[in-house]
Amino acid sequence: MFSIGYCCLLALCGCTLAYIEIPEAYLTAIRQDRADEQAAGEYNYDEQGDDWTGTCQSGENQSPIDLIYEDSKIVAIPRLRFNYYDQALQTPLVITNNGHTANMVIPQTRGGQRPSINGSLLPGNFEVQSVHFHWGSRETKGSEHAINFQRYDVEMHIVHKNTIYDTMGEATMHPDGLAVLGVMFRAVDRQTSQHYGLNKIFNQLPRIVQYGSNATITGRLTVGQLLGNIVTGEFFTYNGSLTTPDCAEAVTWTVFPDVLDYPRRQIAKLWNLRDSRQKPLIDNYRSIQDTNNRDVYYRTIQ
Template sequence: MFCFSFWWLLAFSGSTFAYIEIPGAYLAAIRQDRADDQSAGEYNYDEQGDDWTGTCQTGVNQTPIDLIFDDSKIVSIPRLRFYNYDQALQTPLVITNNGHTANMVIPLTRDGQRASINGSLLPGDFEAQSVHFHWGSPNSAGSEHAINFERYDVEMHIVHKNKIYDTIGEATLHPDGLAVLGVMFRAVRRQSSQHYGLNKIFNQLPRIEQYKSNATITGRLTVGQLLGNIVTGEFFTYNGSLTTPDCAEAVTWTVFPDVLNYPRRQIAKLWNLKDSRKNPLINNYRSLQDTNGRVVYYRAI
């Protein structure tokens, strides 16, 4: 169970304990994120989402899809603009195993601002809310989108909310409510990584193997560091949905074709997480959906 207070208890080796103070506003955001997740009800990936009901079954603008360069509309799209992506976030941060993914709510920056994006074909200004991951198994790739018929080992989603809406829940009720950045990871054999921000998250994964467990991340971290060294000037963008129940069709998607190489030994930590049934949390991706005539745009550099 989550039992948050203004102080977070950390256990170290032996009988040594320490308390880390977490701002009340961030705790409230974590609670709200947990409530939003629980509002979707119980679901799993046993059938890759094909057994989900409601909009997940009846929607016509569903995600993920296969992003195919030759089928995309290549037009002159404004660049995606990033604000406060290079500013350090307030710490400590909290990463949680919610039974479906490893999820981290994104707080304000240390100077009290929100990391945000606009530009491209985004219908407004969108503030970063959380980051989570979808993955496969030791024997299967697990990205949600495919790019030119290929799935990758991991797909990271950085979720943003339109500033005109107060909550994620409210935003999901509107087609301009959310914007999500999708970043692909390729597992490579190298042992070390210079992707500092991602390392800080992945190094904590062994502490959240159990359902509802959580860990804190301290030190300096920016949202921009999560993007690693990918090229952000080239991307696919289209109108779609959340990839988890209730699959609300409220998302402007931006998916980068540039793939981030990341050590397999780090990615392997995801395969050890457990879901709410104490089963291995693997292959937590939804099956590909029909485009139903939607236009997918592509911005080339």
């Protein structure tokens, strides 16, 4: 590890000069994530993605979709296994406003492991890569998936890569490349929250209002804390796509129907972010896509 002025090194705006210690491997991952985001090209949510081209327009296995319990196949599915999700991550972590969302690349744990998931219907072992959010506005709900025709205030995505692929770019080229966990947030009027990990992220949002700005998160944080107190034993799972260009059909989705209650005052911090055009970064969700007769499975707790 070494000391850097990370605001200068990453050439990000909107932050004050600070010298902190960040491992070179984490810096490399942040740079790669930024490069992957830029490779997607310019896009916005003015039409909720309906104007996106390429696979976004022509794909047959696109996401998000409306997840309907009565239309799902309720079958015996192995439980989803969380590995090293309870282990503290190396800190500081860096959260960035990339113009489309608040995004945080996730490093290894302090013990050097990378948190991962397997089991369920996942075609392999998937290491966590990043977490980001989709939201609406003061007037609109902003989750991407709907559950039984209902949409929620925020949807958090925890993105994982199949360990058989070296990079995210390579993984997006294969149908078994990625696995994403979708968690719904419901805005509630209570002022305080016991969701310690999420609070550490949302408390930094006022520091990343401007496009390209970033902030650091210190102290103890685990990936498992991001799940709050939701029940992870019940979930929908199906084969779909990324919900941002180029909408690669490489994702095994796991979306939990249990909803996390979170203070409205915290969620409201998302509405203040700005995109690359200096416009309010709101309603950053893609419209519901056709299921096209895909199988959607539902796991119940036995």
